[in-house]
Amino acid sequence: MLVTGLSGAGKSTALRTLEDSGWEVVDNLPLSLLEHLLSTPIAKGSAKGRRPLAIGIDSRTRDFDAERIVQQIKALTTDHSFPVETVFFDCAGSELLRRYSETRRRHPLAPDRPATDGIAAERELMEPLRRWADYVIDTTDTDSPALQRQIRERFGSGGQSPVFHIMSFGFARGLPRNADNVFDMRFLRNPHWVDELRPLTGRDQAVSDYVAGDEAYEAAMSRIEDLLLILLPRYAAEGKSYVTVAFGCTGGRHRSVHVAERIAARLREEGFSPTVEHRDLGSLPRDVIEGAQRAEAVS
Secondary structure: EEEEEEEOOOOOHHHHHHHHHOOOOEOOHHHHHHHHHHHHHOOOHHHHHHOOOOOOOOOOOOOHHHHHHHHHHHHHHHHHOOOEEEEEOOOOOOHHHHHHHHOOOOOOOOOOOOOHHHHOOOHHHHHHHHHOOOEEEEEOOOOOHHHHHHHHHHHOOOOOOEEEEEEEEHHOOOOOOOOOOEEEOOOOOHHHHHHOOOOOOOOOHHHHHHHHOOOOHHHHHHHHHHHHHHHHHHHHHHHOEEEEEEEOOOOOOOOHHHHHHHOOOOHHHOOOOOEEEOOOOOOOOOOOHHHHHHHHHHH
């Protein structure tokens, strides 16, 4: 797919969205290299052989000539049987002017003149491609998130979904930096204070049974699961590439580990493929870390 259009109309946003959706993306390729790129064989076993290709071209491209590009596309489609589609991003001049004013960027065709001059010159220069395009997308009234959704809906390959990451951790060792959602499991009874359970972890059945025996456990877990089953598809629809859900307890060895494993298992049952990380599972059980919570509970 050839992705082109007026500067500031959304081409870069579209290319980034296509790349996140599983496309191979090449931007501002010199036109003399276009046929060479398409005729280069894919390396054996490369995943790129199964990915669609998006090529970004605009007025900044070396040796740019809109009429010649149209002729190249026609030749490629006819002579080499390449299925080439063209998407053109358009936008009203007043909105383009507002965007350039807001970002304080210079128009590529008017570096030393008002942006209006560059917009007018580029519109005339790009007109042959606009007439040829299979899709013309006007972004005058479209902000960046809405354009991303539109690109995913129209051209998403369907093979890319967010990477869902489930993590357990201990609050005593600090919050995880990149968590999107954090759930505090310290309201559940603590296996650390049961002598035979202290050396075990949340992966052991005895610890799981103890944690699950808390009277608040099932009601809380079912609500957390229901919430995540609402949120995760919405994150996917918004184009989020990575989603990390973290469960914390005091030391990060018992309650949070068990809950993370349970939540991951439930998500797998619902068709998700989460990865699981237990950040503090290898730490030693220490009374000095758990002591503050026990003292508060006793008082």
